[in-house]
């Protein structure tokens with residue numbers, strides 16, 4: 001015990017660590033958190049009291065330690081209300097999982113499974129086999145493989161087919177997806193040399209043809225998911241590029257980014273290219289994300305020709321990038337929902353949120369306005385306003401979805417600060433994350449399905 005540094009006065013007024021831990025409140029701390037954490041917390045509280053030369057009872061020290069431990073042991077990653085208006089928000093974990101998928105993941109994670117074990121033969125199996133036939137059924141591809149995310153899928157494809165070789169890519173497709181994912185850098189890390197072809201707005205077939213040499217490893221097209229070029233533009237279609245690649249005996253890969261398994265137009269959403277379309281047009285390999293429009297767990301999916309997929313599987317990087325059993329189980333459950341397109345929109349949260357009608361969202365905003373007005377107090381005015389949600393994660397960047405929000409503004413006289421209000425909402429037991437726009441805090445209610453939970457959460461609100 002480090003009581004020697006304290007003055008005689010404060011030592012007299014503070015109990016020993018041992019006495020605190022043996023008190024009734026101290027014993028409760030040990031029972032709840034274990035001896036090691038309780039001991040540390042009590043020591044820290046006593047050290048602080050000593051510095052402040054304050055006195056405290058055993059129960060007082062134990063209560064302070066309990067508060068410290070509650071904060072320390074609370075989960076760092078917590079559920080939040082995503083009211084940002086961005087449905088697939090990368091910083092908020094992208095697609096929310098359907099309950100079937102979460103349950104399948106939890107079951108797989110808590111038990112030994114036949115992850116890589118063939119139960120018929122008793123021999124070693126293939127982990128991708130749990131999802132491959134579903135993915136092939138939904139994309140029309142011969143074979144599929146899954147890895148950690150789409151960045152990993154692109155890395156694996158490039159490294160397998162173009163290591164120490166050249167890859168011609170259109171200048172209009174050298175994109176940054178955000179964070180550290182920039183196409184030219186991924187290519188360099190994959191060991192390939194990027195050959196830029198065409199211009200930012202226009203690339204022709206002859207540009208690709210002129211760039212092909214003995215050193216070329218593959219042709220690749222990148223769907224510029226998070227931006228759009230409008231006006232005087234020209235890109236080369238998959239069918240033409242596939243034909244050109246095949247004339248030179250090269251594989252043709254398409255990085256779709258989002259890649260949806262069904263045509264979104266049937267749900268009234270803008271069309272997003274599907275892997276099935278790219279495969280039908282002649283692509284040999286197509287890469288896309290599992291947690292963007294597909295609405296599944298974080299993963300990257302490669303679909304395409306069986307012979308090429310076998311090469312991906314033999315690349316040692318595949319081992320480094322592979323998917324764990326929990327996410328494989330979640331992905332399998334999500335893919336099965338796609339097998340029943342009629343009920344997909346009600347069962348897959350991402351799609352359900354994307355197609356919510358503005359009128360329904362506005363009605364939710366009207367219902368919640370009184371509770372919100374009451375919670376934020378007299379310094380703010382809460383109105384129901386129209387707004388536009390984004391799909392997010394670089395999907396369909398120019399398309400906006402008509403939505404509705406609670407717009408909270410500071411009153412002109414004696415009003416509070418919307419920044420402080422936003423911070424207070426983020427400090428709730430289930431943090432509420434909105435966006436500040438035109439001086440107002442806007443809570444887009446498109447992704448709010450649990451209204452009762454939202455109201456109950458507001459009970460704890462205080463603007464201190």
Ligand SMILES: *Cc1c(COP(=O)(O)O)cnc(C)c1O
Pocket residue numbers: 149150151152154177181222223224225226255256257258288289290299300393394
């Ligand atoms: C999002 C995206 C990626 C990266 O996918 P992650 O799943 O985030 O790793 C790669 N390429 C394109 C075109 C994308 O849109």
